[in-house]
Amino acid sequence: MHLEEVEARIAQQAAEFDPAVEGYVTYAIGGRGKRLRPLMALLSGGASGGITPAHVDLAVIVELIHIATLVHDDIMDEAERRRAQPTVNARWGNSLSVLLGDCLFAQALNLSTNFDNTDVCRTIARAAREVCSGEIIQTQRRFDLHLGIADYLRIIEMKTGSLFAAAAELGAVLNGADAETTRALKDFGRKIGAAYQIYDDCLDIAGNETEIGKTLGTDLRHGKLTLPVLMLLGSAPAAERERYCELILEEKSSAITKLLKMDSPNGALKASVDAGEELIRDAQREIEGLPQNQYTDSLFQFGDALRELLDQFRV
């Protein structure tokens, strides 16, 4: 379903760079990610009139932006492994990672100019700006125990939802879809993206490192208060809450992680899963009005599959 084509086109991107840079690009784009954003771009195209070569281009662009942010995230998280391989920073250091992320980002924007439609370029540039702004707010509020669940939801909509939203929105725009279809797909993308981030945040706490192939437990260690932690703090009695806060501030995060993994004492992990599944239902509701075809079916199934992933954390 065009995903192999996207994969091949992503692999070809390395040749667009200076030969001295090509090898690093090949490394960063390899390792076969889940390609969820490309999938969103393609399915949105299918749901709004059909998948065209322009949708394959869009899929490549959103994935390149995503990869660029991963390269930069791994610097900030001091992550060692990603997709079962050493991260770019673990292999070649921070300086090269900063520059490589920049290069990938520039290439994504360069590709976006091939649409000969500045609206498309603008939506992509703005999504990239929103992803980074979301991450800045997240960085700013590390170890900030006043962070509320609404703040968290806003951060994940910005840092993850916005690129999913751009992929889905532009999938419709490239087909010249009507405003309502475009809005529905965009909102579906944003909500599914946010739900995916909740899944990813649960995974960081309760996942299996060997199975997943990346360094886990980094969020809380770096002071990022994700939904399970906020749920834990929000529903704990005052004395407990104080003890948890101390553990976080003293950077003894493993004690918290352990508590959350057992989903005790207050079902914080389960509450997070519930919130993620609620978002998925909301997302699915957005596209209920679209004419049914194999692609709208697949968009629904995208939500269902994500719900199953979340369900594994009901301990």
Added chain:
Amino acid sequence: MHLEEVEARIAQQAAEFDPAVEGYVTYAIGGRGKRLRPLMALLSGGASGGITPAHVDLAVIVELIHIATLVHDDIMDEAERRRAQPTVNARWGNSLSVLLGDCLFAQALNLSTNFDNTDVCRTIARAAREVCSGEIIQTQRRFDLHLGIADYLRIIEMKTGSLFAAAAELGAVLNGADAETTRALKDFGRKIGAAYQIYDDCLDIAGNETEIGKTLGTDLRHGKLTLPVLMLLGSAPAAERERYCELILEEKSSAITKLLKMDSPNGALKASVDAGEELIRDAQREIEGLPQNQYTDSLFQFGDALRELLDQFRV
């Protein structure tokens, strides 16, 4: 001459970001840089038909890209001061600096979509890619004593020349200038940009830190072999050369800097100044054929002023 307008428009950019991000943007864009790339965009506009509001936009865009690369450079160089102020990384850490640079870059590309001309966006995205690729090659070849002068010249054309070239080229493109005028201005920009980098590299070795307001001596300390060092190595007798190489590899760069500052024993600093001035002459020759007006005069004077700056290193 529109530079105040550019300055005001740069300052307004902060408000384009999320309120939580705005303060960091204000800090990064403040401090009044030399605004050389905006000047290049404006003068090129004047030289090719007249300065329009679009040239002011272009000036803002190239400066934002430049500022984004500075924010990222300061992470890599672990620089403490820039424009007489603490760097973004010194003040808020590397994570925030990575993200802030990304945001500024995304905003520059977002602004470029306002031209409703994807060719303009493409030239800007490609220039950004070339700047970063040049820096990757530079990073890759740190402490590489096989780096030749031709390699160095290629790196500085990429990392500095390409953004000056894009500013000058697009200044002409926005006026619908003919191909020869556009090419002449583009080549002028590239060569002047490279000459400016030679000046900046001499400054890092022989400048006065208090006067300049930024951390100096960082290039050699980080293994970046700039023109004066390459000139020193290239013209030293074998035994001397070996000793210098050892000093560089042992990271005892201050001994080399001291030698270069006295411009002994072989006039390496003077030879670098000569090379820079040769580039300036080449650049000025590119625009000799353009019709004379106050802006082409100013472009020539840009070269003359840079020559004077270089002349201070003739010790």
